[in-house]
Amino acid sequence: MASASCTKPTFIPAFTSASSSSKSSSKSSFPSFLKSTSIPISLKLSNSYNFQRSLVVNYALKTTVSSQFPVLTSKDLESLSSASTPTILVSEKLGGAGLEVLRSFGKVECLYDLSPEELCSKISSFDALIVRSGTKVTRQPPSLVVLSLMHQQANTVAAAEHGIALLTAMSRNVAQADASIKAGKWQRNKYVGVSLVGKTLAVMGFGKVGSEVARRAKGIGMNVIAHDPYAPSDRARAVGVDLVSFDQAISTADFISLHMPLTPTTSKVFNDDTFSKMKKGVRLINVARGGVIDEDALVRALESGIVAQAALDVFTEEPPPKESKLVQHENVTVTPHLGASTKEAQEGVAIEIAEAVVGALKGELSATAVNAPMVAPEVMSELAPYVVLAEKLGRLAVQLVTGGNGIKFVKVVYRSARDPDDLDTRLLRAMIIKGIIEPISASFVNLVNADFTAKQKGLHIIEERIAMVDSSPEFPVHSIQVQISNVDSKFASAISENSQISIEGKVKYGMPHLTCMGSFGVDVSLEGNLLLCRQVDQPGMIGRVGNLLAENNVNVSFMSVGRTVGRTKAIMAIGVDEEPDCIALRKIGDVPAIEEFVFLKL
Ligand SMILES: NC(=O)C1=CN([C@@H]2O[C@H](COP(=O)(O)OP(=O)(O)OC[C@H]3O[C@@H](n4cnc5c(N)ncnc54)[C@H](O)[C@@H]3O)[C@@H](O)[C@H]2O)C=CC1
Numbered sequence: 001m002a003s004a005s006c007t008k009p010t011f012i013p014a015f016t017s018a019s020s021s022s023k024s025s026s027k028s029s030f031p032s033f034l035k036s037t038s039i040p041i042s043l044k045l046s047n048s049y050n051f052q053r054s055l056v057v058n059y060a061l062k063t064t065v066s067s068q069f070p071v072l073t074s075k076d077l078e079s080l081s082s083a084s085t086p087t088i089l090v091s092e093k094l095g096g097a098g099l100e101v102l103r104s105f106g107k108v109e110c111l112y113d114l115s116p117e118e119l120c121s122k123i124s125s126f127d128a129l130i131v132r133s134g135t136k137v138t139r140q141p142p143s144l145v146v147l148s149l150m151h152q153q154a155n156t157v158a159a160a161e162h163g164i165a166l167l168t169a170m171s172r173n174v175a176q177a178d179a180s181i182k183a184g185k186w187q188r189n190k191y192v193g194v195s196l197v198g199k200t201l202a203v204m205g206f207g208k209v210g211s212e213v214a215r216r217a218k219g220i221g222m223n224v225i226a227h228d229p230y231a232p233s234d235r236a237r238a239v240g241v242d243l244v245s246f247d248q249a250i251s252t253a254d255f256i257s258l259h260m261p262l263t264p265t266t267s268k269v270f271n272d273d274t275f276s277k278m279k280k281g282v283r284l285i286n287v288a289r290g291g292v293i294d295e296d297a298l299v300r301a302l303e304s305g306i307v308a309q310a311a312l313d314v315f316t317e318e319p320p321p322k323e324s325k326l327v328q329h330e331n332v333t334v335t336p337h338l339g340a341s342t343k344e345a346q347e348g349v350a351i352e353i354a355e356a357v358v359g360a361l362k363g364e365l366s367a368t369a370v371n372a373p374m375v376a377p378e379v380m381s382e383l384a385p386y387v388v389l390a391e392k393l394g395r396l397a398v399q400l401v402t403g404g405n406g407i408k409f410v411k412v413v414y415r416s417a418r419d420p421d422d423l424d425t426r427l428l429r430a431m432i433i434k435g436i437i438e439p440i441s442a443s444f445v446n447l448v449n450a451d452f453t454a455k456q457k458g459l460h461i462i463e464e465r466i467a468m469v470d471s472s473p474e475f476p477v478h479s480i481q482v483q484i485s486n487v488d489s490k491f492a493s494a495i496s497e498n499s500q501i502s503i504e505g506k507v508k509y510g511m512p513h514l515t516c517m518g519s520f521g522v523d524v525s526l527e528g529n530l531l532l533c534r535q536v537d538q539p540g541m542i543g544r545v546g547n548l549l550a551e552n553n554v555n556v557s558f559m560s561v562g563r564t565v566g567r568t569k570a571i572m573a574i575g576v577d578e579e580p581d582c583i584a585l586r587k588i589g590d591v592p593a594i595e596e597f598v599f600l601k602l
């Protein structure tokens with residue numbers, strides 16, 4: 001497995017793989033909208049290009065990387081198209097049809113199994129580099145077109161089929177029985193399986209892959225339920241599946257199949273606590289991401305018999321350590337991240353990628369471009385802080401949703417003193433969509449694909465402009481309000497009088513601030529993490545919560561208290577640099593005057 005980690009001084013340290021914690025060292029004033037999040041394929045256009053002239057294209061939110069790319073102007077796109085015949089290095093296996101497309105456009109060389117050093121030295125003599133997820137590109141040459149190989153429609157079907165393959169193979173001990181017979185044994189009694197018909201399968205995450213798994217499982221006679229706090233219930237009904245709460249799903253299922261993305265909310269969501277709520281003898285399938293399971297807790301659950309069997313395609317660390325207790329467990333069936341590995345998926349994806357690469361090299365705008373231009377640079381620089389605010393508000397609003405009928409209706413209200421023709425809200429809308437979709441999905445959202453992605457997810461976005469006649473048009477936007485209707489919230493105080501989750505923010509001193517939540521006015525900078533508490537408005541509350549955070553060595557960065565009427569209810573919004581541990585959070589919840597609280601990562 002190669003790792004391209006170039007350290008030449010001319011290279012800008014721009015991205016790194018998820019497993020590495022290093023961050024971009026190029027301090028850019030550009031908002032996170034311009035961050036690339038997936039690097040399975042990268043193309044370096046030409047050494048002579050400077051960084052500003054790279055088109056960064058991203059197909060999926062697969063391998064998380066941290067990088068920042070300046071937005072392109074239309075001139076940059078023209079420059080891309082004037083590149084001479086490119087030379088393309090393919091360092092991992094790419095489908096033949098994709099190679100043909102590339103060969104029809106440039107000079108292609110396939111050099112597999114290069115050492116990191118060899119790859120690093122080779123890169124400089126090529127215009128383009130194409131890798132799969134086996135290569136970690138940790139530094140970016142000044143001019144890169146970056147494409148991700150994964151997450152096309154073909155992958156969805158492939159992953160769903162693999163989920164079903166693991167489900168059926170596990171229930172009939174296919175892998176274990178195969179190993180046994182090859183070891184010269186004939187153990188018919190040992191490998192008696194369990195039937196699937198009439199059993200309940202809980203699909204956790206009813207997105208592209210989950211819904212396809214559900215469809216197929218129903219076809220083999222299973223009773224399918226699903227948990228997905230953000231999926232529209234009508235979409236589930238159309239497949240004949242009931243959406244249920246997390247606890248209901250895990251406590252009633254005989255089989256649990258995981259199809260949610262790895263996010264701060266889903267990280268290790270299957271842990272000692274949640275395993276203890278499952279039916280004894282439950283069977284678990286994971287074709288999503290290893291990190292959603294606490295793997296040590298799964299070993300304990302297998303040993304105690306809570307989990308009878310597990311079938312895993314993905315692991316926290318890939319490949320997992322050889323001595324991994326989980327992988328070696330006799331009731332565990334494993335495959336080496338094969339979900340997307342069918343000939344059809346690989347060919348289909350290879351063609352799409354190759355066409356997109358060629359398109360990018362021709363200077364065409366890809367719907368997966370991370371730094372796609374569409375907004376004039378002057379407008380972009382004026383809107384930059386509002387872009388950050390818009391994304392944070394979307395991110396915050398979606399984290400407050402806990403269930404209901406799925407996220408369907410989002411209303412955005414802009415208050416502005418500008419003439420309607422003088423405020424282009426497309427970028428802000430795209431960022432709100434990005435903020436709402438990315439924390440809960442495997443999709444990558446940018447300016448070009450935002451509206452399409454929202455539509456695909458069944459999200460209706462309505463925008464309203466409220467003219468601020470008595471204020472100065474010096475600033476483009478006075479405030480942005482995001483409302484999500486028909487949903488339940490994990491923080492009831494975020495629900496406004498119109499029964500919607502409603503949050504509002506402003507840019508203050510160039511920084512995004514939360515200024516209203518539900519009916520409560522607050523004022524807290526949207527940075528780092530946020531702890532929201534609703535409490536009885538009485539003396540000593542700030543001190544008590546502050547002390548509990550201090551005991552946990554958590555530093556408070558901002559704090560604000562808002563109330564409707566004095567000495568009744570108040571909301572305390574506390575910005576914290578670190579994440580309080582579960583004990584500290586439990587202690588905060590145990591303070592008698594605190595009626596509800598929620599911890600959110602921004
Ligand atoms: N093993 C493999 O080779 C492959 C793995 N995958 C992985 O499968 C997963 C699903 O992929 P897609 O279906 O394409 O993504 P998707 O974005 O279409 O669906 C994910 C669904 O999970 C839901 N979700 C988000 N947070 C949740 C939570 N806390 N609880 C329950 N549901 C939640 C979202 O609302 C969404 O409906 C991703 O992690 C993806 O990376 C996808 C393809 C191949």
Ligand SMILES: O=C(O)C(=O)COP(=O)(O)O
Nearest residue numbers: 062133150151155337340
């Ligand atoms: O599309 C996905 O989410 C995948 O996990 C596919 O990963 P791969 O490139 O086959 O290692």
